[in-house]
Amino acid sequence: MKKGNVLKLGDFGFAKQMREDAQMAATCVGTPLYMSLEILKGENYTSKCDIWALGFIFYEILHGNTPWTANTEHQLVSNIQKQPLAIRRKDLSQES
Secondary structure (H helix, E strand, C coil): CCCCCCCCCCCCCCCCCCCCCCCCECCCCCCHHHCCHHHHCCCCECCCHHHHHHHHHHHHHHHCCCCCCCCCHHHHHHHHHHCCCCCCCCCCCCCC
């Protein structure tokens, strides 16, 4: 990245403010690639699911692509739920 460039992260209007006292949510909106397994399974979830999305973004930055692909949204969700996350770069270890 060139010096002075700024990365910005947007939620495109799907943000929901949640209290810190473990409030649960059940809404399922957004892009499946960035949704945690709890959301994809239709389970209630907390704000901790945002960590999944952030980790996914880091994965994309490190690898230059997404860990799962598919031709349909249904197949994509199935792949996310069933296929293990693979570290493809040789200069990264599973423990990193």
